[in-house]
Amino acid sequence: MEQPVIEVRNVHKSFKLVQAVKGISLKIAAGSFVAILGPNGAGKTTLVEMIEGIQKPDQGEILILGKTWKNNEDELRQVIGLSLQETRFIDKLRVSETMSLFASFFKLGKDRVDEVISLVGLEDKRKAFVVNLSGGQRQRLALGIALLNKPKILLLDEPTTGLDPNARREIWDILNKLKQQSGTSMILTTHYMEEAERLCDYIIIIDKGEILKEGTLDQMLNDEQGEKFVEFSLKNPPGQLPTTHEFPSKISWNVEDSKGRFILGKVDSQLPLFFDYLKNNNLQLNDMECRRLTLDDLFTSLTGRHLDE
Secondary structure, eight states: OOSSSSSEEEEEEEEETTEEEEEEEEEETTOOEEEEEEEEEESSHHHHHHHTTSSOOOOEEEEETTBOOOTTHHHHHTTEEOOEEEEOTTTSSBBHHHHHHHHHHTTTOHHHHHHHHHHHOOOOTTTSBBOOOOHHHHHHHHHHHHHTTOEEEEEEEEEETTTTTHHHHHHHHHHHHHHHHOOOOEEESSSHHHHHHHOOOOEEETTTTTEEEEOOOOHHGGGTTTEEEEEEEEEEOSSOOOOOOSSOOOEETTTTTTHHHHHHHOOOOOOHHHHHHHTTOOOOEEEEEEEEHHHHHHHHHHHHTTTTO
């Protein structure tokens, strides 16, 4: 098997009393685009900062191209491009000057600067001062800087948070073009379902510092098995649902909206078992929706809440 470009082995990280990452292990294959998907506070940024070498794990090991950060920092910095949640630039530098400054760190010349400015669609802004850029243009500048050294590994932490839909799609277009034209591997942290679906081959869902599920989009949604997501409400709903052994699916009950949710593998055989469960526990159905599974459904069924909550 080909060596993974990134391997995370049983990594833990805590800040005072908060366990941000709890024993995460994962492998990123060469050339793959991977989404780390989870709500705010899930541990995404902490995990990526450890992969970037900004944070050190309390326990566990991280390998980049088979090497740890210790004693290999200069070498690994040359093959990684990164864009953090928020990048601060010098306001009174022009776009071309900012790009040239960062290019000089890699001993890159004007040709590469011009190439990247074109790639991220900032040709008409090359003489503009950074202070006059919109939020989307700033993010494209940050992405361009991350791409200057033609990185083998690109690490993007919430690159489109706070952008309007058009600016977000512009970033997606750039990344899709990169995916088609290079062998770069990418890790993208996001809490946008559509972003993960549009850009990534492999998705890792994390919450409260742990991996809940991972796989390709088809694997995650078990599309080939025809799994369905069911959401229901009850008349006179209880505080908690009675436990059950006769119904095979795990029912997630949300007290705040008084709704239950579960995933059905086989509708024909399992749905009647659900109705039996209701009848045996004197529960009356108010309404029910059954539909194709989405990533948000999957997250909700695993955690009892939506990704954007």
